[in-house]
Amino acid sequence: MLFNTLDFLVFFFIILCLISQFKFRKFQHLLIIFSSIFFLYYTDSYLVTLLIFTILLHFYVGKAIYNSQTVIRKKIFLLIGVIGSVGILGIFKYADFAILQINAFGMVVDLNSEIPLLNLALPIGISFYTFQSMSYIIDIYRGNLKPSKSLKEYAFFVAFFLPLVAGPILRASAFLPQLREKIQQQGTTQKLKLFVIENQNLKFGITLMSLGFFKKMFFADNIEPLVNNIFSNPIGMESFSIMIGAIAFGVQMYCDFSGYSDIAIGGAAILGFKIPLNFNKPFFATSPSDYWTRWHISLSTWVRDYLYYPLVFKNRKSSSLVFISLLISMIVMGIWHGASWNFLIWGGIHGVFLVCFTMLRKKFPTASSNKFFKSKLGKIFSILVTQYLIFLTFIVFWMRDLEHMIYAVKKYIFLDFALDKTIDIVDANEFPIYLLILFGILHYLSYRNGNLPERLSKLKIHYWIGVLFVIFLLVAMFYVGGNREFIYFQF
Amino acid sequence: MNKKNDLNVIIAKVFSISESEVNDQSGPENIERWDSFNGLVLIDELESHFNVQFSVSEITDVETVADIKRHLKNHNVVLDD
Numbered sequence: 001m002l003f004n005t006l007d008f009l010v011f012f013f014i015i016l017c018l019i020s021q022f023k024f025r026k027f028q029h030l031l032i033i034f035s036s037i038f039f040l041y042y043t044d045s046y047l048v049t050l051l052i053f054t055i056l057l058h059f060y061v062g063k064a065i066y067n068s069q070t071v072i073r074k075k076i077f078l079l080i081g082v083i084g085s086v087g088i089l090g091i092f093k094y095a096d097f098a099i100l101q102i103n104a105f106g107m108v109v110d111l112n113s114e115i116p117l118l119n120l121a122l123p124i125g126i127s128f129y130t131f132q133s134m135s136y137i138i139d140i141y142r143g144n145l146k147p148s149k150s151l152k153e154y155a156f157f158v159a160f161f162l163p164l165v166a167g168p169i170l171r172a173s174a175f176l177p178q179l180r181e182k183i184q185q186q187g188t189t190q191k192l193k194l195f196v197i198e199n200q201n202l203k204f205g206i207t208l209m210s211l212g213f214f215k216k217m218f219f220a221d222n223i224e225p226l227v228n229n230i231f232s233n234p235i236g237m238e239s240f241s242i243m244i245g246a247i248a249f250g251v252q253m254y255c256d257f258s259g260y261s262d263i264a265i266g267g268a269a270i271l272g273f274k275i276p277l278n279f280n281k282p283f284f285a286t287s288p289s290d291y292w293t294r295w296h297i298s299l300s301t302w303v304r305d306y307l308y309y310p311l312v313f314k315n316r317k318s319s320s321l322v323f324i325s326l327l328i329s330m331i332v333m334g335i336w337h338g339a340s341w342n343f344l345i346w347g348g349i350h351g352v353f354l355v356c357f358t359m360l361r362k363k364f365p366t367a368s369s370n371k372f373f374k375s376k377l378g379k380i381f382s383i384l385v386t387q388y389l390i391f392l393t394f395i396v397f398w399m400r401d402l403e404h405m406i407y408a409v410k411k412y413i414f415l416d417f418a419l420d421k422t423i424d425i426v427d428a429n430e431f432p433i434y435l436l437i438l439f440g441i442l443h444y445l446s447y448r449n450g451n452l453p454e455r456l457s458k459l460k461i462h463y464w465i466g467v468l469f470v471i472f473l474l475v476a477m478f479y480v481g482g483n484r485e486f487i488y489f490q491f
Numbered sequence: 492m493n494k495k496n497d498l499n500v501i502i503a504k505v506f507s508i509s510e511s512e513v514n515d516q517s518g519p520e521n522i523e524r525w526d527s528f529n530g531l532v533l534i535d536e537l538e539s540h541f542n543v544q545f546s547v548s549e550i551t552d553v554e555t556v557a558d559i560k561r562h563l564k565n566h567n568v569v570l571d572d
Contacts, residue, residue, distance in 0.1 A: 142552070143548070144552045309550060309551055312531065316531050316535070367508050425495055
């Protein structure tokens with residue numbers, strides 16, 4: 001069930017009505033859990049069993065880790081849980097890629113047989129809920145979290161339909177306390193809270209969801225044709241055309257993915273949950289490192305806490321081991337996106353950028369305090385250089401064909417300064433170009449003026465309705481038709 | 492200089508901010524330069540200054556300065572209030 005469909009709006013509306021009408025805890029929680037499973041079943045049919053398996057596996061593994069008396073036993077249960085998650089992910093997402101590489105190698109060494117592909121459908125959301133589940137058992141193992149006492153509570157955390165299929169990846173330590181309610185008379189019982197839809201949360205949630213729909217259906221879906229026109233066959237394109245394509249795809253990705261996150265976070269806010277931001281103005285990042293504190297924050301912090309820090313922690317005195325850990329972490333982040341060489345290369349390039357930036361910081365530790373870099377001009381310079389590098393990686397992210405990728409990257413780096421074909425492309429794609437400009441202006445205004453959704457939700461009711469009306473009018477007027485999937489559904 | 496000041500001074504130095512910007516709610520979400528690299532630099536500085544050794548569990552359980560204080564307390568480093 002896609003967020004940008006009438007089906008979802010009806011589904012969500014029904015859930016909100018039922019929750020506001022029936023103020024019984026058990027009913028509300030079971031409603032959300034079964035609705036979440038239905039939500040996934042609607043899109044994925046029988047593959048919803050993987051979600052159920054993941055929930056049961058990690059719930060019981062979490063308890064077993066917590067109750068184990070020795071470190072060895074804890075490690076064994078942790079390994080069972082991690083292998084379970086990675087195993088499912090490996091089989092459904094990466095097995096065919098591995099088989100293709102083995103078969104390709106077999107052809108090179110003249111083996112006369114091929115391993116048949118599994119051709120398994122990719123379960124929606126699997127990369128998200130497996131990572132979410134792994135963080136739960138790892139946090140228990142580390143002693144940073146006590147396991148859920150109730151399967152109902154844990155199932156809610158994993159299956160919650162709003163962030164289920166494309167994030168943000170939730171952390172149990174932040175989410176579970178929100179589910180629980182201390183009943184004062186009874187001390188610290190962990191009874192799940194009653195959902196009450198409050199006006200303030202409703203207004204904020206609707207605002208954020210509307211902005212999410214706006215980003216996805218007005219910006220992302222209407223910019224996509226420009227990206228396809230340039231990137232579907234870039235051979236012969238001029239440098240400036242490739243640059244426009246890279247910028248357009250970066251904006252499309254941002255609007256698509258952050259739009260989804262806004263809908264998920266806004267919907268959760270209506271129900272009284274605070275889910276952290278997944279994006280924080282990434283196009284104003286001043287360094288590759290800063291970028292990763294602003295783009296897909298829930299994934300980058302996951303990789304930092306569960307891969308990078310464990311790899312680097314004991315070896316952080318050795319620069320080369322720090323750099324290798326950084327590279328490995330970013331390659332894993334790339335592969336997380338999909339079983340394809342371009343994602344691996346994409347992760348590797350980001351890793352190289354981070355390593356280079358880290359080397360520069362070690363060599364020039366006082367550079368960030370330098371007068372130039374602290375000045376407005378210095379900040380603009382840092383942003384432009386960073387974004388030039390980041391948009392280069394968007395080319396790699398889009399292109400699975402190696403020849404296309406090499407051509408486009410070369411054109412991006414070694415400018416030909418030709419303009420004829422670029423002018424034709426701009427003429428033929430006026431509307432997406434205007435959207436890019438409009439996006440730039442709105443994004444800058446939102447960067448300068450702080451928390452835009454919060455500010456909009458605090459407008460007086462008639463202004464607020466006016467803003468929503470404009471948003472939905474623009475979405476309706478420029479709706480491209482068809483149910484356009486969110487890009488991150490494919491991961 | 493008391494230990495609480497020491498902590499604020501170290502944090503201010505690592506992230507190139509003024510001491511007045513450091514409070515218990517400060518963390519990666521509101522300090523721009525608090526990324527994974529500077530996070531490790533901070534750990535090194537804190538370990539060296541307070542003569543403690545943090546575990547991976549502790550460093551991944553830090554969202555704010557208040558969390559740092561909590562972990563230091565577990566290592567018997569009590570910061571003056």
